[in-house]
Amino acid sequence: MTATLEKPPRAEEKAALRHRLAERGIDRVLLLLVPGVVFVVALFLYPVLYGLQLSFQSKDGGGPLANYQKFFSDSYLFDTIWITLRLALPAALINVVASIPIAYRLRGRFRGKRLLTTILVVPITLGTVLTAEGLIEYLGPVGWFNKTLQWSGLIDEPVRLVHNYWGVLFSLIITGFPFAFLLTLSYLSGIDPSLEQAAATLGADWRRRFTRITLPLLAPGLAITFCLTFVLAFSVFPSAYLVGLPQGETRVISIAAYEAAFRDFDFPLGSAIAMIMAVVMLAVIGLVLAWRSTLYRGATGGKG
Amino acid sequence: MMASRAVIARPSAWLVWGAVAFFLINLFGLVAYVVLNSFSTQWFGTWLPDGLTTTWYTTAWNELSLFDVLVVTLEVAIAVVVLSVVIGGPCAYALARRQFPGKKLLTVLFLLPILMPPMTYGIPLATVLYKFDLAGSITGVIIANLVPSVPFVVLTMTPFIEQIDPKIEAAARMCGASTAAVFTRVLAPLLIPGMLAASILVLVRTVGMFELTFLTAGPGSQTLVVSLYEAMFSAGIRAQQAVDAMAVIYTSSMLVLLVIALRFVNPTQLVTRLKETPT
Numbered sequence: 041m042t043a044t045l046e047k048p049p050r051a052e053e054k055a056a057l058r059h060r061l062a063e064r065g066i067d068r069v070l071l072l073l074v075p076g077v078v079f080v081v082a083l084f085l086y087p088v089l090y091g092l093q094l095s096f097q098s099k100d101g102g103g104p105l106a107n108y109q110k111f112f113s114d115s116y117l118f119d120t121i122w123i124t125l126r127l128a129l130p131a132a133l134i135n136v137v138a139s140i141p142i143a144y145r146l147r148g149r150f151r152g153k154r155l156l157t158t159i160l161v162v163p164i165t166l167g168t169v170l171t172a173e174g175l176i177e178y179l180g181p182v183g184w185f186n187k188t189l190q191w192s193g194l195i196d197e198p199v200r201l202v203h204n205y206w207g208v209l210f211s212l213i214i215t216g217f218p219f220a221f222l223l224t225l226s227y228l229s230g231i232d233p234s235l236e237q238a239a240a241t242l243g244a245d246w247r248r249r250f251t252r253i254t255l256p257l258l259a260p261g262l263a264i265t266f267c268l269t270f271v272l273a274f275s276v277f278p279s280a281y282l283v284g285l286p287q288g289e290t291r292v293i294s295i296a297a298y299e300a301a302f303r304d305f306d307f308p309l310g311s312a313i314a315m316i317m318a319v320v321m322l323a324v325i326g327l328v329l330a331w332r333s334t335l336y337r338g339a340t341g342g343k344g
Numbered sequence: 345m346m347a348s349r350a351v352i353a354r355p356s357a358w359l360v361w362g363a364v365a366f367f368l369i370n371l372f373g374l375v376a377y378v379v380l381n382s383f384s385t386q387w388f389g390t391w392l393p394d395g396l397t398t399t400w401y402t403t404a405w406n407e408l409s410l411f412d413v414l415v416v417t418l419e420v421a422i423a424v425v426v427l428s429v430v431i432g433g434p435c436a437y438a439l440a441r442r443q444f445p446g447k448k449l450l451t452v453l454f455l456l457p458i459l460m461p462p463m464t465y466g467i468p469l470a471t472v473l474y475k476f477d478l479a480g481s482i483t484g485v486i487i488a489n490l491v492p493s494v495p496f497v498v499l500t501m502t503p504f505i506e507q508i509d510p511k512i513e514a515a516a517r518m519c520g521a522s523t524a525a526v527f528t529r530v531l532a533p534l535l536i537p538g539m540l541a542a543s544i545l546v547l548v549r550t551v552g553m554f555e556l557t558f559l560t561a562g563p564g565s566q567t568l569v570v571s572l573y574e575a576m577f578s579a580g581i582r583a584q585q586a587v588d589a590m591a592v593i594y595t596s597s598m599l600v601l602l603v604i605a606l607r608f609v610n611p612t613q614l615v616t617r618l619k620e621t622p623t
Contacts, residue, residue, distance in 0.1 A: 064445060069438050076435030076494060077450070083491050084457045084465060091468025141360045158606065160364075163371065165598035167552060169572045170591035173584070174374035177381060184373050187391065214371065268459075275461025278554055278573055294463040294555075302559070307471050318464040 095312035107312035117313070120293040121320055127205070127280075127292065128273035129324075131212035135220035135269045136262055143225040144254070157225070161218045171211050172282035176202050179210070207283035208290045212276060216269045223268065227261030228254075256336060263332035267325045274321050293317045375595075382588035400585040401593075408575055408590060417551060417567040419482060424489045424550045425543045431490075432497030433539070437531075439498065440505035454495040462492065462555035470559040480562030488556040493549065497542045504538025537608065544605040551598060568594050 061067065098106030111117045142160075146153060163171075179185050181198035189195045201207060231254060239249045277294040284290030297317060301310025382400055384393030404410055435454075439447070457465065469488060473479035478487060508531070516530045554569045561570050572594055575587050 066444050067442075069442055070444060072434035072438040073450070075431045076498060077453075079431050079490070079494055080453055080457065083469065083487060085453070087469040087472045088465050090472055091465075094468070094471065138363070141356070142364055145357065145360050159368065161602070161606075162599070164548075164552075165602050166375070166595055167569060167572070167591070167598060168554060169569070169576050169587075170375070170378055170595045173576065173588055173591055174378045177584075178370075178374040178377040182388070184377060184391075185370070214374075217367075271459060271461055275463045275555070277463055278558075282573075282576060294461075297463060297467055298559075301467050301471070307467075310467050311471065314464045314467045318460065321461065321464070 091311035092315055094308050095315050097308050099306050099308055107309050108316070110309065111312060111316060117296055120291055120296045121316070123290065124274060124276075124292040124294075124317075125320075125324075127208055127212065127276065127290065128270055131209055131216060131273040132220075132266055132270035134213055135216045135273075136224070136266045139217065139221040139224040139265070140258070140262070143221060143228045144250070146225060147228045157222075160221055163214050164218050166214070168211070168215070168278040168282070171214050172279055175207055175210055175214075175283050179207070202283050204285055205289050208276065208280050208292075211279040211283050212273045215279075216272050219272065220265050220269045223265040224258075224262065227258055227265070230261075231257050259335050260332050263328050263335070267328055270324060270328075271321060274324075275317075293320075378588050379592055382585055382592045384585060400583065400589040403583070404586045404589040404593070407586065408571060410590065410593070412564075413566060413568055413571045416482065416565060420485050420489060420557075420565075420567055421547050421550045423486045424493050425546050427486070428490055428493035428497045428546055429539055429543055432494045432542070433501060433535075435494075436498045436501035437505055440502045441510065454498050457492045457495045458499065462553070465491070466556050466559045469556070473560055479560045480565065482565045484560045484562075485557050485565050485567065488560040489550050489553055491556070492553075493546045496546060496549065500542040500545060501535075501538045504535060504541070508534050540608050541605075544601070544608055548598070548601050548605055551601065568597075 058067070095107055096104040098104075098110075100106070102109075146156065166174075177183055179201040181200070185201070186195075186198040190198065201210070235257075236249050236253050239253050244252065275294055276292055277298065280286055280290045280292045280295055284292075286295055293313065294317065297310050297313035300306050300313055380393060381387055383396050383398065385395040385397045387393035439451070466488070469491065470479055473484045473487065478484040512530060512534075513526055516526045521529065551567070552569060553567075554573065557567050557570050558573065561567070566574065572587070572590050575590060
């Protein structure tokens, strides 16, 4: 009897606790998160932390920072940061800047828009190898590009455009531009056109409408676009091998990391370089996002 | 308004269209050169090849054991798609339906594998997989490819689930449907577009994913991109045309996938949706 008397309040308490948790959004539905979270923790977080820990153990002995000291004192390794930035920053900048006017032209509705968008997106399907093969053949000394230039009399000697800095830069533009363009187009179509029309009725010409209305509203989106294309360009790996000069001008940081880990089997050094790579990349993104936080980020009045 | 813009902005419009045309012409030339070269008997320094042939495709098929490579690619891609939807789908549901403490942190955790370049976490990941003897096999390749795919499914499917009115689920429950029935009869049919979109994008990404597969694949577990890279990297021993033929096969399969994907997903919409997730 006493048991049955005691039971109801306890059940109530339990219900109350469950209720309070549910009010904060914690209930059984959250169990659905478990597989995904376990997966990401086990296969992303754990390897990254393991690599971080590994990077403090030098293969040749020495202090915990030996791998990092090696990286920063060896100019063959250290210079890869600048080589990578010298490729990735211009590539990301060109992709973003070039996609603004094109997206600006294409944002309205017109016939053939879908076709043109599809054509501009096609480079995504090319893949690194076809791009690399194409660049080597098309821009090569006897390729169509040099042949056309020579035939038109603009140059006497073929221009060297592959197996150097330019080859990798072109490859980064070809693969990175579609992403930048798609993102910019979507951000641009999220801006309500009536804002610009209002400015037009107040007498602003297109230049002022663009610099005073569209660009400020677009800038936060451009910052994100820049970050994403920068990440793509910063981790350039296969094309630096195939169309670049992998032991010289385009020895990017991912080549250094790969060679350390899988050619010399120095996993600690490879992990250390991978960590440095992540830090440099996050530093650039952090700078861009810090700039972005100073911008207007309210409603853009559009569907986006 | 449209007319006035067209008149005033004419020089800049010409400049923009000129730049687009220049880009597209060069792109077309680049692709055409590779396609033409893959069909050519011999091509040294002339405008056009000496003759046309299809033997390079047979060479690529036989010498590079393309059939096996395609089977591996298909296995990896299907396994990654199915597993990432199975693991990521429930997560997306919970993220779409509930506000809970730590949700922002979780979102960042799911964003990181997508935003980080594969090389940075791929090297430690491959090291760990080698430690557990998983790398060098198809299993290792699948696991490595799942790492960015699961979060990708979560982030693509969340907005699709948010669009489904929770009242529909509540109504089904009112009518006495069990959890299983709510899922199979109500949620699943409504979610098919979202699942298709996520699956196709994961498929495209997996077939095109070079770095992670490259770092974890062994001799028998290379997907098409990686064996293509290997073929080009050791180009000295192979005719360039054979490599080109293989690249053409890769690109045309990617093109088919992309065209299918564009039928189901509007890329601009997708990006706008992704934008809404807090970064």
